[in-house]
Amino acid sequence: MTSPIRLRTPNPHLGAYYGIITSAFVALIVLLAMFEQLGWREVIIAQFMMVTPLLLYVVIAVGARTVDIEDYFTSGRRVPAVFNGFVLAATSVGGVGFLAYTGVLFFLGLDGLAIGLGLTCGLLAGAVLFVPFLRKAGAYTLPAFFGQRFRSRKLRVTASVMQLPPLVLLLAAEIQIAALIASLFLPLTFSLAVFLVAALVAAISILGGMRSLTWVGSAQFIAGAVGLAVPLVTVSVLLTSLPAPQFTYGGVIPSLQNAEITAGLAPVQPEGVTTDLPHMMPEPVVKPFFQSFGILGEYDFFLLFLCLMLGVAALPSLLVRSGVTRSIIEQRRSTAWAMLLVAVFALTAPALAVFTKLLVFQDIGLAPGAALPDWLNELSGRQLLKAGSANGAGGMGAAEIYFTRDGIALMLPTLADLPFVLTSLMAAAGMAIALAAAGSHLFTLAGSIAEDIYRVLDKGAAELPRLAAAWGAIAATALGTAIFLLIADTDPLRAAITALAFTAATFFPALLLAIWWGRCTEGGAIAAMGAGFSVVLLGCGVFGADKAGLYPVYVGLIGAVLALIAGIVASLYGMKPPAATLAYWQELRDPDGETIYDRAKARAAAQAANASASAQ
Amino acid sequence: MATETPAPDHAGRIRHQLRTSILAGAVLLIVLLAVISAIVNAASLNQYWFLHFPLGFYFLAQGVLIFVVVVGFWFVRTQEHIDHTRSETRELE
Numbered sequence: 001m002t003s004p005i006r007l008r009t010p011n012p013h014l015g016a017y018y019g020i021i022t023s024a025f026v027a028l029i030v031l032l033a034m035f036e037q038l039g040w041r042e043v044i045i046a047q048f049m050m051v052t053p054l055l056l057y058v059v060i061a062v063g064a065r066t067v068d069i070e071d072y073f074t075s076g077r078r079v080p081a082v083f084n085g086f087v088l089a090a091t092s093v094g095g096v097g098f099l100a101y102t103g104v105l106f107f108l109g110l111d112g113l114a115i116g117l118g119l120t121c122g123l124l125a126g127a128v129l130f131v132p133f134l135r136k137a138g139a140y141t142l143p144a145f146f147g148q149r150f151r152s153r154k155l156r157v158t159a160s161v162m163q164l165p166p167l168v169l170l171l172a173a174e175i176q177i178a179a180l181i182a183s184l185f186l187p188l189t190f191s192l193a194v195f196l197v198a199a200l201v202a203a204i205s206i207l208g209g210m211r212s213l214t215w216v217g218s219a220q221f222i223a224g225a226v227g228l229a230v231p232l233v234t235v236s237v238l239l240t241s242l243p244a245p246q247f248t249y250g251g252v253i254p255s256l257q258n259a260e261i262t263a264g265l266a267p268v269q270p271e272g273v274t275t276d277l278p279h280m281m282p283e284p285v286v287k288p289f290f291q292s293f294g295i296l297g298e299y300d301f302f303l304l305f306l307c308l309m310l311g312v313a314a315l316p317s318l319l320v321r322s323g324v325t326r327s328i329i330e331q332r333r334s335t336a337w338a339m340l341l342v343a344v345f346a347l348t349a350p351a352l353a354v355f356t357k358l359l360v361f362q363d364i365g366l367a368p369g370a371a372l373p374d375w376l377n378e379l380s381g382r383q384l385l386k387a388g389s390a391n392g393a394g395g396m397g398a399a400e401i402y403f404t405r406d407g408i409a410l411m412l413p414t415l416a417d418l419p420f421v422l423t424s425l426m427a428a429a430g431m432a433i434a435l436a437a438a439g440s441h442l443f444t445l446a447g448s449i450a451e452d453i454y455r456v457l458d459k460g461a462a463e464l465p466r467l468a469a470a471w472g473a474i475a476a477t478a479l480g481t482a483i484f485l486l487i488a489d490t491d492p493l494r495a496a497i498t499a500l501a502f503t504a505a506t507f508f509p510a511l512l513l514a515i516w517w518g519r520c521t522e523g524g525a526i527a528a529m530g531a532g533f534s535v536v537l538l539g540c541g542v543f544g545a546d547k548a549g550l551y552p553v554y555v556g557l558i559g560a561v562l563a564l565i566a567g568i569v570a571s572l573y574g575m576k577p578p579a580a581t582l583a584y585w586q587e588l589r590d591p592d593g594e595t596i597y598d599r600a601k602a603r604a605a606a607q608a609a610n611a612s613a614s615a616q
Numbered sequence: 617m618a619t620e621t622p623a624p625d626h627a628g629r630i631r632h633q634l635r636t637s638i639l640a641g642a643v644l645l646i647v648l649l650a651v652i653s654a655i656v657n658a659a660s661l662n663q664y665w666f667l668h669f670p671l672g673f674y675f676l677a678q679g680v681l682i683f684v685v686v687v688g689f690w691f692v693r694t695q696e697h698i699d700h701t702r703s704e705t706r707e708l709e
Contacts, residue, residue: 110658113676120681121647124688128640132695246678250668290673292659302655329696336692343681350677516637589633591699 010080010326018083021056021219025226028052033421042420046185049424053223053432054200057216061204064212069463072209072470073140073447074323077595079214081330084321085337087217087436090224091317092119092342094170095177095434098224100493103405105353107278109289111296114305116346121305122312123342127335129313133515133588134322135331138595141444142316142507143452148597149514149588150522151581153456158526159507160452162533163316165541166502167445170317171481173492173499174438175201179485180406181431184382185424194482201435202478205443206471210324213439220436221341227429231413231422232348235355238416245351246344252358253290259361260288264397268294276549280491282386282402289357300550304497307553310560311500314507317437317444328591356408359415364396372396375414384411406492442481446473494552498540501556505532509563513571518585520567523574528567535559632702639698643691647684654680 011017032045066072093101097119104112139145142163147156179193188196204216236245239252268287276295287294293301312318325331363373372387379385384407388400403411409430413422450470458465510528513520539555577585587596658672666674 110673110676117651117676117680117684120684121651124647124684124691125644127688128643128691247667250674253668253670290662290670292662292672298655298658302652305651305655329699332692332695336688339688340685343685346681347678586629589636590629591632591702 010078014080014083018218018222022222022226024056025053025223029226029230029421029425032424033419036419036421042424043187045421046424046427047187049421049428050182050185050431053219053428057204057219057435058200060216060219061207061212064208064215066208066211067464067467069466071211072467073451074138075209075211075214077138077324077598078326079324079334081325081334082337083214083218084325084331084334085341086221087214087440088123088318088321088335088338089341089345090217090221090433090436091321091440092123092312092315092338093345093433094174094437094496095181095430096173096437096492096496097345098228098430098433099177099181099406099409100496102349102352102356103403103408104278104493105350106357106403106408107283107285107287107405108295109287109353110292111287111294111301112277113346113350114296114301115308116349118305118308119312120339120343120346122309122315123318123335123339125309125313126315126318127332127339130319130511130515131322131335132328132332132591134319135325135328136588136591136596138323138597140320140323140597141448141451142319143448146510146514146525147452149581149584150525151578151584152522155522155526156452157456159510159529160448162506162529163448163503164445165537166499166506167316167441168477168481168484169490169495169499169502171438171441171445171477172485172488172490173495174434174441175481176485176490176492176495177406178431178434178438181410181427181434184384184407184410185427191486194485197435197438198478198482201438201442202474204435204439205446205474209443209447209470210321213436213443214324217436217439220432223432224429224436227425227432228345228348228352228409231416231418231426232352232355234418234422235412235416236351239355239358245355246347249351249354252354255362256289256354256358259358259364260398263361263364264399265361267291277493277497278405280405280493282404284399284402285357286398289354296550300553303557304550304553307504307556308497308500310504310508311502311556314503314511315500316448316503316507317440319511320444320447321440323595352409352412356412356415359412360401361398363415364398364401375411375417376401378414379407379411382410383407442474442478446470446477449473449477498536498552501540501552501559502533502536504556505536505559505563507532509560509567512564513567515588517571518582519571519577521571521574521577521581524567524569524571527570528563531566532559532563535562628702632698635698636695639691639694643687647687650680650683 032048036045070076101115104115134145137145137148139148143156143159146159147153175194175197178197179190182188182193182197183190204212232245233243236248237243240248242248265285265288268291296304322331325334376387380387384404386402387396388402410423410426413426447470450466450473454469455466506529509532510525513528514525536555536559540552654675658676661672661675662670664671
């Protein structure tokens with residue numbers, strides 16, 4: 001039964017619980033650092049550092065288990081804004097952002113900043129354009145919102161089918177990142193790691209749905225933040241004597257520029273280079289960090305930013321969390337918190353890339369006179385880089401070392417000669433963020449299959465069959481994605497960008513019209529979604545599968561423009577929306593009162609009770 | 617799904633929707649303009665330095681992000697004010 005807003009009080013001890021979790025995580029780091037000094041082997045330390053937090057996540061998920069429908073799909077609508085902000089931020093950044101974005105910055109420097117800007121501005125656009133209105137509607141899924149807005153089951157099923165490709169791509173990307181980390185630091189093959197990660201994410205989602213994802217995701221966010229901050233602050237203190245890497249890495253810029261010149265990095269001539277993001281396979285760095293628009297030109301930078309902004313703003317995995325807080329105001333605040341946290345990450349990532357690049361190229365620059373650095377063998381052994389043969393001078397230049405894009409963040413502690421516990425801490429942080437994002441994508445995908453497709457087929461389904469459908473969908477989706485990952489050769493960064501191009505073209509224009517234009521009709525929404533989805537599917541899937549560079553970005557933006565035009569034209573040339581649809585739209589725009597969905601549900605329950613009483 | 621028609625305060629509703637739309641448009645426009653101007657001027661600003669950073673790089677890596685966060689929290693506060701003005705007697709929190 002739905003409770004009124006004022007009765008939905010969050011647990012007052014949440015702060016204490018998460019304080020204890022943070023303390024326990026820090027204590028684990030300190031303990032393992034001590035054991036490392038006592039002679040524990042790196043393998044054992046890595047296993048403890050990776051597996052202990054995973055056990056903690058499972059314990060939290062078991063504690064948050066539920067079979068109540070409202071808890072399962074909306075976490076009881078009582079999550080405090082800050083905690084929802086934690087999970088939103090972890091989902092936006094994800095393992096792809098954590099590892100691949102820092103790698104992109106290492107390779108492209110200034111040109112790669114478009115990604116961080118796109119993520120942050122996407123959250124702002126979502127908060128301004130969509131989130132409060134979706135909170136007012138209160139639908140459990142994004143397709144359900146479309147179905148309720150236009151009173152159309154057809155639209156609901158269509159939207160559910162169209163969110164499958166982007167969410168599968170994002171889920172696959174996150175599971176791949178988590179499995180990559182697990183296979184590097186645990187005695188597991190990549191294939192086995194993929195299945196174990198998929199099973200873990202599925203188990204957490206099945207146990208408590210949105211409720212367990214919220215509380216486990218908050219712990220994963222804390223592990224990710226601590227795991228990123230501790231090694232980076234330590235390196236910052238070593239290199240700049242100050243513990244604020246975001247603001248102090250400017251001090252090492254002259255050293256980095258000198259090291260880059262010594263290692264043979266010259267400014268790139270844009271006309272001689274293909275516009276492309278770095279790939280997953282190891283490759284050398286070709287561009288100095290601070291050269292502006294050497295590989296991505298100004299237009300490509302802006303288009304990449306815009307595509308990511310629109311894609312994040314309309315990402316179903318983020319929008320589905322619009323129903324979990326107490327009120328519209330709380331929901332808006334939680335998105336602002338998420339934006340702040342993502343912005344802090346986007347401020348931090350360049351510092352990590354600069355420190356890593358400085359340490360690499362400083363040592364390489366010394367190599368002709370001194371021996372090759374120790375970290376070269378160590379990092380080669382972990383498959384984070386590949387060293388080519390030494391050049392004619394007996395040393396190595398930038399062109400002789402091939403770096404793995406997704407391993408840049410993991411290299412930093414080793415390069416700075418820090419204890420191994422900090423390397424495994426960075427890995428545990430990347431794993432935590434990837435798991436949080438994978439959980440959100442999996443639940444959004446499977447929840448939609450259960451709520452929007454199964455429930456349309458079986459209209460009178462009671463709570464337990466609905467939950468059973470969700471459990472089955474989660475298990476099947478996780479298994480299917482794991483098999484897909486083993487068959488397909490996917491690059492997590494490219495998969496994520498293609499997924500965001502899908503959401504930018506398919507959902508952004510349709511949501512914009514549905515929420516901000518009362519004249520938008522069911523036909524207009526279907527036309528907008530259909531046009532955007534078809535353009536990206538044909539452009540990226542059928543005709544552009546082998547295209548390199550920013551191709552998905554161009555296709556996604558063209559799709560978004562065409563979708564907007566299609567939605568407007570179809571709405572204007574169709575019949576005017578019925579009065580009930582307009583009334584729903586008016587109520588959606590009103591900040592007052594209880595969630596529309598909950599109120600309708602309570603009314604239906606009351607009518608059923610009255611009917612039952614009069615029958616007796 | 618049936619919906620209830622709210623109280624007949626049509627003018628108040630129109631005013632609220634207009635103010636909400638203007639605020640949303642203004643926030644997004646300001647942010648887009650900030651990003652575009654930072655991109656367009658990045659190369660030329662890089663000859664100046666600020667807090668040990670090349671200025672063009674600083675704007676893209678930090679300045680615009682900080683600006684976006686400030687604008688975001690200002691938006692939340694202003695929209696809350698607009699919502700409260702619309703619904704003084706009803707439950708929002």
